[in-house]
Amino acid sequence: MITPLPDLLIAPIVRAALAEDLGRAGDLTSQACVPAEARLSVIWAARRPGVLAGLDCARLALAELAPEVGFIALADDGDTLSPGQVLARAEAPARAVLAAERTGLNLMGRLSGIATLTRAYVDAVAGTGVRITDTRKTTPGLRQLEKYAVRCGGGVNHRFGLDDAILIKDNHVAACGGVRPALERARATAGHLVKVEIEVDGLDQLAEALPLSPDVIMLDNFSLADLRKAVAMTAGRVTLEASGGVDLTTVRAIAETGVQVISVGALTHSAPGLDIGLDAA
Structure with a gap:
């Protein structure tokens, strides 16, 4: 079970996204076409397989425009989704639903895409004990x-x-004049609860860093052979x-x-959005 983020952290992001979309005059299309008293029952549903994240973004987007809305969640963040699976349903003023639709879907699709890609990496290393x-x-x-x-x-x-x-990182090392002075200065200033990690780009820098006892050493663009050598050199003394x-x-x-940890920038910078739709029920 994933511990959800508090609404206090999500709401300002949702509110800013709504303000960006509504602009200076609000939803002109709905104001022109949809009667003010009209109501709409809708469902949010997955259109592709994936992993859900960000359902609260859809809930809060709608709640900003229709505070009295009854939003019923039918899935939880972290759930594995099948195409066509209904994630939530609501019944609310039609204008509010239509104005909030894209903001909620943008955020939920983006976050679910990240969760889906992350799950693929986690599954790929299953059984190794490595953390992604x-x-x-x-x-x-x-x-x-x-x-x-x-x-x-x-x-x-x-x-x-x-x-x-x-x-x-490498530019810090360059600015400090080497691995040793960078680590010595870090150790001299770090509080007792602050971890120190250093990025190394070769086995020579790894050997220089080890005696200074960093908490974590990042092996940047090492070959598989050098990764194995690094693991042997450290013998469990430091997280790699x-x-x-x-x-x-x-x-x-x-x-x-x-190695114990693999960091993957693609999880957040290259994840494709997951296709989630909102339809009249």
């Missing part, structure tokens, strides 16, 4: 929702922002995260090298 994690390659303004969608698909979250943890060159055709082989 996301990155900060998210849509501006949607990070908390997109990372929630990763959890719905069975993945885990990397840091949410620059303030979560210390992650020393593989990154770069990861797709559904390579992820299993990477997982079988013995």
Whole structure:
């Protein structure tokens, strides 16, 4: 069971999306064509197989325009969906339904697409013990929702922002003058609850980093042979995260090298939306 996000976190995003769509004059089409007193019964349904995420976005989009609406959820985020499966139903003023339709579907389709792709990666490494994690390659303004969608698909979250943890990447190493000075400065300033991770691009940098005891070492674009060597070199002393060159055709082989974590930017930057529709019931 996926712990849902509080409405407090979702509502501002939904509200901003509605405001963008309604613009300066509201839904001109519905105002022109649909009687103010008309009501509409509708269902949300999956049109393709996938994994559900973001059903609350549809609920809150409608609730913003019709606070009294009765929205009945028939599925939960994290559920595996079949084509034609009904996810929710509602009966509300027709103008509110039509004005909220696209906002709810855009967000739910986007998040369900991320959850669906994440599930594919998680299934691909099943049995290896490897954890699939996301990155900060998210849509501006949607990070908390997109990372929630990763959890719905069975993945885990990397840091949410620059303030979560210390992650020393290649450009930090260059700016600091090397792996050792970068790690020494990080260790000198990190609070006792702040983890320190460093990205290395070769076995020589890995050997330099190990004596300084980072919490996590990211192996960036390592070959499979070098990943196996890195696992042997570290012998379980540090968490190893593989990154770069990861797709559904390579992820299993990477997982079988013995790393503990694989980070996949594609989960959020390349996931196709899941086709979900809203239809009159």
